[in-house]
Amino acid sequence: MHNSKAHIWFIAPAIILMIIILIFPLFLAGGISFTDYNLGNKTFEWVGLENYDKMFNRKTYVKMIWATATYVIVVVPISVVLGLCAAMLLNSLRFGADIYKTIFFLPVMATLLAMAIAWEFTLHPTLGIVNSFLANGCGGVREFILGFHWLPWVDSQESWYAVACANNMDFPYWLKQKNTAIWTVCFIGIWQAFGFNMVLYLAGLTSIPRELYQAAEMDGAKSTWEQFKLVTWPMLGPTTLFVVTITTIRTFQVFDTIEILTKGGPSKTTYVMMYAIFEKAIQQNLTSIGAAITVVFIGFILVLTFFQRYVIEKRVHY
Amino acid sequence: MGTISLKNISKSFGSTQVLNNLNVDINDGEFLTLVGPSGCGKSTLLRIIAGLEQQTSGDVLIDNKNVNRVRASERDLAMVFQSYALYPHLTVRRNLETPLRLRDYNAFERLPLIGNFSPSKKEKTESINQLVNKTSETLKISELLDRKPGQLSGGQRQRVALGRAMVREPVAFLMDEPLSNLDAALRVHMRSELSELHNSLKTTFVYVTHDQAEALTMSSRMAVMIDGNLLQLDTPQEVYDNPSSLSVAQFVGSPKINIFKGTADSGGTVGFLNVNLKRKSSESNTDLHIGIRPEHLEITNESNENTFSGTVAYRENLGSDIFFHVNIEDGSNKIIVRGLPQFTHQISNGSKVNIKRVSDKALLFNEAGMRVQFTNA
Numbered sequence: 001m002h003n004s005k006a007h008i009w010f011i012a013p014a015i016i017l018m019i020i021i022l023i024f025p026l027f028l029a030g031g032i033s034f035t036d037y038n039l040g041n042k043t044f045e046w047v048g049l050e051n052y053d054k055m056f057n058r059k060t061y062v063k064m065i066w067a068t069a070t071y072v073i074v075v076v077p078i079s080v081v082l083g084l085c086a087a088m089l090l091n092s093l094r095f096g097a098d099i100y101k102t103i104f105f106l107p108v109m110a111t112l113l114a115m116a117i118a119w120e121f122t123l124h125p126t127l128g129i130v131n132s133f134l135a136n137g138c139g140g141v142r143e144f145i146l147g148f149h150w151l152p153w154v155d156s157q158e159s160w161y162a163v164a165c166a167n168n169m170d171f172p173y174w175l176k177q178k179n180t181a182i183w184t185v186c187f188i189g190i191w192q193a194f195g196f197n198m199v200l201y202l203a204g205l206t207s208i209p210r211e212l213y214q215a216a217e218m219d220g221a222k223s224t225w226e227q228f229k230l231v232t233w234p235m236l237g238p239t240t241l242f243v244v245t246i247t248t249i250r251t252f253q254v255f256d257t258i259e260i261l262t263k264g265g266p267s268k269t270t271y272v273m274m275y276a277i278f279e280k281a282i283q284q285n286l287t288s289i290g291a292a293i294t295v296v297f298i299g300f301i302l303v304l305t306f307f308q309r310y311v312i313e314k315r316v317h318y
Numbered sequence: 319m320g321t322i323s324l325k326n327i328s329k330s331f332g333s334t335q336v337l338n339n340l341n342v343d344i345n346d347g348e349f350l351t352l353v354g355p356s357g358c359g360k361s362t363l364l365r366i367i368a369g370l371e372q373q374t375s376g377d378v379l380i381d382n383k384n385v386n387r388v389r390a391s392e393r394d395l396a397m398v399f400q401s402y403a404l405y406p407h408l409t410v411r412r413n414l415e416t417p418l419r420l421r422d423y424n425a426f427e428r429l430p431l432i433g434n435f436s437p438s439k440k441e442k443t444e445s446i447n448q449l450v451n452k453t454s455e456t457l458k459i460s461e462l463l464d465r466k467p468g469q470l471s472g473g474q475r476q477r478v479a480l481g482r483a484m485v486r487e488p489v490a491f492l493m494d495e496p497l498s499n500l501d502a503a504l505r506v507h508m509r510s511e512l513s514e515l516h517n518s519l520k521t522t523f524v525y526v527t528h529d530q531a532e533a534l535t536m537s538s539r540m541a542v543m544i545d546g547n548l549l550q551l552d553t554p555q556e557v558y559d560n561p562s563s564l565s566v567a568q569f570v571g572s573p574k575i576n577i578f579k580g581t582a583d584s585g586g587t588v589g590f591l592n593v594n595l596k597r598k599s600s601e602s603n604t605d606l607h608i609g610i611r612p613e614h615l616e617i618t619n620e621s622n623e624n625t626f627s628g629t630v631a632y633r634e635n636l637g638s639d640i641f642f643h644v645n646i647e648d649g650s651n652k653i654i655v656r657g658l659p660q661f662t663h664q665i666s667n668g669s670k671v672n673i674k675r676v677s678d679k680a681l682l683f684n685e686a687g688m689r690v691q692f693t694n695a
Binding site for chain 1: 368370389390391392395396397399400401403404405406407408416417420421482486
């Protein structure tokens with residue numbers, strides 16, 4: 001074994017492929033990000049950190065980081081918690097679970113492009129089903145519930161719903177309005193992501209030994225909450241770690257919905273990183289700045305992965 | 319106090335009847351073993367006592383209180399599971415503390431951080447610590463308290479599981495095959511430890527096992543269950559010497575009891591092979607099964623009307639005893655005979671041997687498998 005060189009032949013193809021299609025482009029992008037190179041140019045100049053300087057000082061890129069952060073911070077926790085809740089509810093069902101599983105998993109399987117177009121119609125300010133649903137509900141139960149009139153401190157004349165009804169059905173232009181666009185995109189992101197998380201959690205739940213719940217019951221853990229704290233949550237630790245990592249990386253990569261629904265607008269409120277890379281490097285042929293954004297993007301992912309690998313992993317595997 | 323009564327317990331899963339009208343009274347401080355082959359419903363019965371499973375009909379009484387509608391966590395029983403079911407993310411200390419925390423702390427005190435502001439928590443924590451220390455000393459696991467279950471050997475986990483059950487001082491302990499995951503040597507060792515533990519705690523133990531040796535060695539009474547029926551409930555010695563039916567006789571005792579086909583004539587004289595028994599059967603003119611345990615047969619040099627002969631097919635040497643698997647001459651039976659090494663070491667596979675029986679030890683069973691007594695005359 002020690003004298004044989006055969007092992008090199010076994011690993012070489014994989015290593016060569018990895019270098020060509022993963023590592024080399026990465027370093028190339030890193031290199032380009034320090035130049036003013038654009039695709040098609042014959043020459044380039046080294047510009048040092050100028051591209052990065054732009055990124056952290058120009059308003060557009062600050063907005064980009066802001067939009068990306070908002071999207072990740074909203075979508076990850078909500079879709080993870082929703083996924084867990086849905087999985088636990090389905091797990092407790094005796095029948096009908098398969099139907100719900102299919103329904104919740106549908107957005108994951110469906111082509112995001114087609115789904116995004118469907119959402120565009122749904123959320124259309126005048127023709128969309130959402131706003132016509134709201135308009136038809138003026139003065140009724142829908143207004144009471146969605147206008148939060150059931151909360152004691154909400155004045156039923158002043159709620160957003162009542163105001164919109166009073167102003168000739170002036171409901172939000174969901175995707176076209178600065179203060180709602182990012183939240184609407186987040187909502188679609190959650191809708192799309194939580195089914196996948198649910199399936200992962202369902203798998204995690206089935207691997208918890210039933211005897212642990214019985215032991216908890218014998219030890220006096222009476223409420224569902226106690227059993228969740230004592231058994232379910234700790235035993236789902238590895239699943240949660242995986243789900244959070246995967247969801248975070250996927251939300252960082254959000255692109256399709258943005259491209260179809262908002263194109264980064266209005267006024268860059270939904271200008272997430274992946275879309276910025278696409279717009280700069282492909283549409284505007286500013287290869288070097290695109291490369292710089294890519295490097296920052298990879299940096300985020302790397303930090304996340306290291307954090308997962310070395311900090312959290314130690315706490316969830318027993 | 320720790321009496322448990324089961325009255326007319328039946329249980330079925332769908333159309334499958336797993337428990338059939340069982341009645342058991344378990345006395346305070348007793349070590350009762352539920353023993354039977356796998357699938358006989360013994361674990362289900364234990365889980366019904368625990369409250370983890372609901373019986374289809376019948377009543378469970380703990381300390382003469384009907385607990386049919388009381389959930390498991392409120393029956394004040396402790397259970398040791400076959401897989402131990404320790405919380406893998408908690409240290410041994412926290413595992414032992416868990417039942418006490420759940421019982422002693424109120425909902426507010428169990429909250430992280432702000433729970434510490436409760437004035438009574440400190441006192442409770444101290445008493446919990448004392449109980450945990452006391453239990454871990456009894457079980458000799460004090461040095462393991464800071465480890466997690468994943469870092470323990472099977473035997474150590476077993477002790478921790480016992481400790482988690484003991485620490486709360488419950489009305490009774492329920493144990494579901496707690497030794498079956500241990501290696502053979504440790505299992506034998508733990509038998510004696512469990513018996514000692516029972517003697518010192520003087521709490522009711524209900525112990526489920528498929529291993530008749532565990533039942534015989536540890537219990538004050540054993541309940542033999544087969545196919546959802548309770549066949550016999552008595553002291554181990556009585557079950558062994560005086561089994562109520564053929565199935566019990568065959569289940570209890572290792573190696574298995576030898577069964578011969580025989581008949582009782584009109585006068586009640588029992589005959590099998592070429593041998594007639596001295597004692598008379600109480601049932602006459604019928605086919606019978608005659609059961610004789612391996613230790614009640616001897617290999618002998620004599621050859622007379624009380625002996626029969628056969629060929630040794632296999633010789634099982636256990637050191638202290640040698641068991642001979644013998645094919646009887648007429649080919650109808652394969653029987654097991656115990657021999658003492660000092661007299662029988664020269665007998666090898668294929669030898670022809672004569673076998674005689676120790677008198678007054680045969681057991682009679684009728685065609686239906688029920689026990690038939692000898693007449694006293």
